[in-house]
């Protein structure tokens with residue numbers, strides 16, 4: 001069942017039990033050291049904070 005505060009989840013993983021439940025999604029990703037899809041769209045299949053850091057480095061460091 002989806003969260004009443006969410007109409008449509010941006011995450012393409014529709015089989016995930018957290019899809020459409022932002023509160024559960026945030027907890028899951030906090031516990032797994034990663035980001036929800038909607039906060040890390042260009043993740044290349046890896047939503048880890050380590051990968052996010054790599055991408056931010058490329059973006060902000062010359």
Ligand code: SF4
Nearest residue numbers: 011016019025036037
């Ligand atoms: S971002 Fe992660 S927890 Fe949230 S719906 Fe997608 S796969 Fe599931």
